[in-house]
Amino acid sequence: MTESIHHSGEDAPTPTSVDSEMPQPQSPTDANGLTSRGPRRADVDMPDSSRLDLKDDDGYEEEPILIPQSSHSLLFTEEVCSLSFAFGLGIMVLSFLSLILALLNNLGKGEPGNLLGIPVQVDSSVRGAQYLAIIIGMLLEEEIPQSFYLLRMIPKHSLKQRFSRMKYWQFVLSATIRLMMGYIFISNMFLVIAQASGVLDIFYDMLALQFIQMLDDIAFRLAKIDVFGKRLKIATSRKCFSVVFERPSFRSRKPINILLKSLYFVNLIGLLSGLIVVSVKQIKGEFHCDSLFITFGDDIWEDSIIKLPNGTISTRVLLYSYFNGVYTRNGTHDGLPIYTEQNKLSSTRFERTIPAEIMYCKSEGSWVFLHQNIRKSKSDNDECPWLLRSIETTEYNILDVGGDWSLWAGRFKGGSFSAVCDSCTSDAQCNYHGTCSPTGKCECPENGNYFGNYCEHKKPCPTIRGDWGDTWELRTLNGETWDPRNDTLDSIFIAYDRPIYRYSTGFKMDMPENDAVMLVYTGSRWFGMYFEGIHNRTIEWRSNYSYEFHAFWENAFSQLTRFVSDPTTESTPVAVDMFEITDRGDHYGPMGELTPMRVPRGSGYFQCYERENTPTLSSSTELSF
Template sequence: MNAREEEGMEAGGESQSSSLVGLSENSGLVHRSNASSSATIADTWHENQSSTAVTTGGDDDAAARVRRRRQSFIDDVELDPITLPESTHTLLFTEPLKSIPCFISSCIAFLTLLCLYLALYGNWLTFGNKELIPANVHGAVKAAQYTAIFIALLMDEEIPTGLYLLQRIPRPYFIEKFPELCYGDFVSSNIMRILMGYLFLLNVLFILVKARDVLQIFFDFVALQFIQQLGDTAFKLARMSMLSTSMKEATTRRYFRTEFRRPTLGWKAKSSFFVAVYLFNLCGLLGGMIYVSVRQSRGDFQCKSITVKFREDIWREATVDSNPDDKRVLVYSFFNGVYAQDGSMHDGRPVYIERRKFDGTEFDTTLPSFNPFNETVIIPAKIQYCERFRAWVFMHENILKSTLDDSDCPWLLRSETTNVYDIEEVKGPWQAWQGVIETTDVLIACNECSDEADCNLNGECNEGGSCDCNKNVEGSTFLGPRCEVVLKDNCRTIIGESFNESYSIIDLDWAGSGQLWEAYNRPMYRYNLGSGSPLLDDTDMFFLIFSGSRWFGIYYGSEVGEVMFTEEYREPTAYAAKNYHAFWDEVYTQGTIFVSDPVGGIGYTPVGVDFFAIGERGEQFGPFGARIPIQLYNQTGRGYFRCSDEASVDLTLPTIRHLGLGEES
């Protein structure tokens, strides 16, 4: 032990503490200050310089002594002596393994690591679940995220402290000072510090990734910093005899007063190493944050495909193609179905484009070469955010509230005022244009899946995040983005109750995919010619097609029915089926002769749904005309169709009277 150390030990704890100034009070890494001696030496040197300037041939020996003293001070500053950090982590190698201080310090270190790990585990689950990562954040939050990265690097003390001690105190130097201690324990303690530091930084990154507001960032930072400083706090409590007498003694031993000087060789290279570590940590945090920010700006953390269900709100005089003479009945549920991102953005949010009702893919953009049915290219509707209204809106470029509406957001429905980036987070009622503004509800569900439960246990979730629905499993086939529609094998053919006429699903593979012919995630049914209906000729064509909220019975005369499913008409018929749209095909025309009640979660097939024949039409009647029940005895809830293997129940009038369901007229 050198003279300076012995002098320090004799001086006692109080005088020693007054001569120590920490580079970082929290880290406990303490440097000895020589500021007062520096001032004294500097004054003496200046006085001697003045004396030498005035007196020619002065005392050269005195000047030489001043120069030596000044150089000695400069050398002392450059050696930069430090002491061990005042933390319970230091006690892990200064105290015997089986001692109480080592046990308490181990518990504190374990508690710190456990808390940091639990925080990291919870944040990792958040990072792995994109639903918990905000779709995007506003400018203030983004600025706080990047500012917080630099704050985090300044707040973290464990990584620089651990690396600094390992660099400043090599094995020979440590053994020279503390021959009774184990250098391996010293190294392990500092490696633990470095591990704590990187757990802290990883938690910081995950906190920033999931942050939605500025205060949340800094509240979480305070919590992490508290966890990281448990060792320093416990050391201060031990110094005040708050833990135990043995801990008090352990925190006042000479180990915390012994100085380690800086080595004179190779220190510049070691300093550059610390700079490299800081740059590495900075690049890691910035790289992770930039990666998430770029994905947020692309809409990657928003659902790529959604199913939208509009309520059956009706605008009876919708203006189409800016033509005031072209007025149509707009039933908003005709636009139900799948909407998907197309990669474009509007006001910082992704745009969702309407997809085909047949299979959820894009509408065809070219007409068939042979077009006997006068089909047109369907222009899809859009759902996008409009900063002008601060709302998400449903719109179609060819359907306007007025011919004077020339805005870039000619909305037909709009949400409440909101600034959310994720359309699934839109809350509250929407406004619907029906000639005047009315209130409505819009249901939006993501079509992506993460496990089989998201597919209603009726299919498998593939690697692309979409459901592969089961087909012909235990007598059922499942349809829809989430396999939510059930088609039983015995309901592939259904029977009408009045005439026992039959309808079957269309299973011709003209669509090229082998799937059923669908509309709005429901199977299409075609009348089996000659199956018994006295209302239809053997050459007539009659379909039951779902159109967003109701089933429609659509009639085609013999001139179409005779040729529609011939090989010559294969291309135009397949095009018409795949690009069917209830609004643009004007399903509510004179060709529609049946209409069902609205169906909700049921109505996967026409079975169990009440149907009505459409009578008079006009202003006097509702948008679907005068509806005449076709169920037997006009019974509500009886339904008209049954599955092919179900026997009908013959409820004659006497039976009805016997059951108390009605009176004979």
């Protein structure tokens, strides 16, 4: 940014100045130093507006063509080895470094999938300020127009005619530096505008950038009033800064005129187009995480009220951890994304089961977890029938929501809630057991040594044994026991990212041949679930059941549940404390009377019975018994 004003101050001594070689103007000039010309015949009959747009500038007063009073000008008005040239070079480097550091800092706010660090959403006042700031910023940015103005108005022959010792390549270098600084300014300006989440943030950051761009003007003024010494005062007070250059003919400067105007509007349209793209993506929610991995605490609502598919109202024990798992962005509500629960087999959408949702409710001023068929009371007709909600917040990104969450368990109480973006950016997030794919998903090794969303679970034992002599085996395709000698049985079923075991032998129980007891992970606990007549079911039924399996809707904790584990995040039930449900009733907790299956507490119940010849894991294998 520069000033172009006529300097009429005291002439400084110039014993070695290039000013002393300045010849007198070759053509007659008026009082303002402008070349006098009579109107051409072709201009006489043209309308004033056309003549001003297309021909010479006669008929109105032009601003004198002067060398800008800026430290950048010292790069061509002074000798290369002089102190004043070094001063101009130093200010240029300082300005460049400041703008580049600002640019690197702004770019450093990015992350995979959002390289520019764009906020997931902004309110309407910020969005309006962003578009205004683009226009204001283009008005503030003078370096690009100034560089083209100098190249247009001071051609090589004119500079050499007035100041023979000035090197034209230095003049071009100075203009190029201005051009480069202008584009770095524009890049910074776009980033601070696009990254802003507040109106004042936009204008404060733009003022800071404008200050950096003004360093050359400020340094020149300070040098001119003798702040930096006599030699710099002389260099900044030379007559060359007050000499008026002869205006080139319109024909000679017309190409650069067109280029300058075109470039100015291309820059403006480019910035506005970029901001429009950002705004559209924000409105569509594309800067939000595509999927979340949600973990609830072990909170229990003993008599949750549910609406069954046949329309009847019933009650059921609800463990919030039943709803742990992957939630995928699907649509919007109140302008923010809805995250929809995915199935527990392959983290893809349910076909028939109605999933839970996580969304922002303006009526509550909070992010909430809800399910359309679960209510706090039979007469609950709330607009937003939440079961768990955050503190009141204006955060657009659920990952940025802090504070405690509240849940409903027959009454208000504090709850536990954790959300992480279900994607990876490096192999470290795959626990170095797998590789992070370009799609942001962990790809676990084909040998099946590790499995899970982040390859965090080690290959399980094919057979586990309890302290009571009971043995349990991994279930495979078609309900067979895994056999390392049979190459066709190379996969096991996984639910809630954990393998399923089926009871084999050891208990003293009279169980019909077509029934089965399964060890199933349900989000935070292992349940011993009894399945009546499971072996009479068709393969198609088993396939659909496995795909749609959900611990809450399958009533995992029921009168047929035989035992339950402590809350755990372990990959298998090995070394986890187990409890037999020996009695039920109102005088016990929601899970009944729990009798430890092994003492002392903390010693676990199951041990790995066989550690070799384990199967390959596949999270997409269908549930079979």
